[in-house]
Amino acid sequence: MAEHILQVKDIKVRYSSIPVIQGLSLAVDPAETVCVVGANGSGKSTFLKAIMGAVRVFDGEILFQGREIKNLKTEEVVRTGITYVPEERMLFTALSVEENLLLGAYTLNDKERIQENLQFVYSFFPRLKERRDQATLTLSGGEAQMVAIGRGLMSNPSLLMLDEPSLGLAPRLVDEVLDTVRKLKREGMTILLVEQNVRESLEIADRGYVLQTGRIVLEGTGEELIRSDVVRKAFLGI
């Protein structure tokens, strides 16, 4: 059995006594892209926030590189090597593209390393280099998402968690963002992706999980899930 980079065991989350995640287990291996799909309100985003220590987990275990990280403070989780690209993007809108990216490297101290990462992000998203001095408030939705993802790459994460990166984007931009995920996968990045574009994201993913009302109802390779009855009926409308 390969060593899991992230292993979540039977976690439970409640929002003021209403159960949102009720016993969720999941594993991610190094260099793997894992996708969690589910309807609105199935607890997908809450799940990622639980890993980040942004919502409280009251039962279960979260192991990252063998270390228990459950209910650590968010900034401590980031320091273990996980970055989270939130669905709201949460850019620092008054700051420029480059200032936003550099804040993504806040946990690094090596200046050369930070510059290398910056050049990597610019080579990955050439358009961000053109707009490096522009305030992120003035960016289009697609560009803002590039900044959010680029900022997530700036700290050399061991695990990149993307929360609905295509949310609110025009169809052409959705493809662009999912292409980005595909490229990151090719770079060998370990990715945990939460998406609503079920078919496209399962095509990219090595493995996937289907989440319904806070429980995993199905898991398998991306291919298997696309062909499964649950996914076909619930998400693909076939």
Next chain:
Amino acid sequence: MDILVSSLFAGLLIGMVLAMVALGLTIIFGVMEIVNFAHGEFLMVGMYTGLLTAQATGMEPLLTLPVAAAAGFLLGIICYFGFVKFVIRGPMVAQLLGTFGLMIFLRNLALLFFGAEDRAIHQGILVGKSFNIGMGVIAPATKLAAAALSVIAFWAVWLVINRTKIGKALTATSLNPQGARYMGISTERMNALAWGIGGGTVTIAGALLVNFWSVNPFIGLLFTMIAFAIVALGGFGSVSGAFFAGLAVGVITEIPGIWDFLTYIFNFGWMADVPMTSLKYMWVYLAYFVIMIVRPRGLFGWKR
């Protein structure tokens, strides 16, 4: 003409110090969205620290600045961890009443230790000296030094906020605290730092001010109100806004002198009868009032 120029000059000088007074208030608001009603009491602590250090050690009053800064920084941090940290979990009104309580606490503490009488500094190389700058402007050395050092200190804080990593983290926290946490920034520490800087800067202003302004335990409220006006004018959370608004408010406090000039020019009898000097601060609050109606986000907008 001379009285106009000297009024404007005096206004700008005091404005530079007032900008320094307001700096901490705008930083604390920017980072935490909490209004510190005890801000003027922090200033009072700075004034007493400067005064007592100078009197106890016989040292040059200007050299007490680092002592005042350290005391203010510590005071800010202690207030944050001992008190503010807990009230921010409550509703807005709890925060308002909380810092209001802090104001009353510090004021009465000062009353207990120092008594109600006015105290002033009468020592140091600056006392009693003044410079003739020309055009009828005679500037007391204490005010000149206070203004110059305020500008330098203000600029230093501006540099820290805009040019250093920790400053960027502070800005990120003010713009989006949850986003900042996702970057690995400890927003708790940033909040504490904002209170530290907020306390440290206003006590520097206090230690400068006490060279030409006597101190008593009730001095705080006046400066809290002036600082509110400056922060409202410049834009809540705006650092550069606080500087220019500070200058503007400084000039506004010199309206009586400007009025004298106008009285002299137009020579209407009734103008001389207006008790302008006693209405000095009314103009500041009037400006505050007008700004709140016309441009509630201040001249520079929030957090810019």
